[in-house]
Amino acid sequence: MAVAELTESEREVWLRTLSNWTLAREGKAIQRNFEFPDFNAAFGFMTRVALLAEKHDHHPEWFNVYNRVEVTLTTHDAGENGGLSHRDAKMAKAMDALAGS
Numbered sequence: 001m002a003v004a005e006l007t008e009s010e011r012e013v014w015l016r017t018l019s020n021w022t023l024a025r026e027g028k029a030i031q032r033n034f035e036f037p038d039f040n041a042a043f044g045f046m047t048r049v050a051l052l053a054e055k056h057d058h059h060p061e062w063f064n065v066y067n068r069v070e071v072t073l074t075t076h077d078a079g080e081n082g083g084l085s086h087r088d089a090k091m092a093k094a095m096d097a098l099a100g101s
């Protein structure tokens, strides 16, 4: 089902509130690298995010090594070939909150 892609001005506004995230894939995705004290903390974070992602039917692309979790958020159903939607903004904020930053 199609999801509305954020307009450029909407994107500007919420990127300012998501200061730890950067635009990627020519504006079609956002990325953030999280770092935790150890693997347990990183995997605990991923577990909490996974439950939330399933609940909202919005899933991160991510890569984990030990205490690092590299995250990319995008919405496949937004725009022509995927793009950013409010679902990415919501998930990014939730991940920041779960990581305590």
Ligand SMILES: C[C@H](O)[C@H](O)[C@H]1CNC2=NC(N)=NC(=O)C2=N1
Pocket (backbone or CB within 6 Å): 057, 058, 059, 060, 061, 073, 074, 075, 076, 077, 078
């Ligand atoms: C069919 C199902 O609702 C879709 O594939 C959902 C699942 N999770 C998703 N996650 C993300 N990040 N983007 C999507 O567009 C998306 N779509």
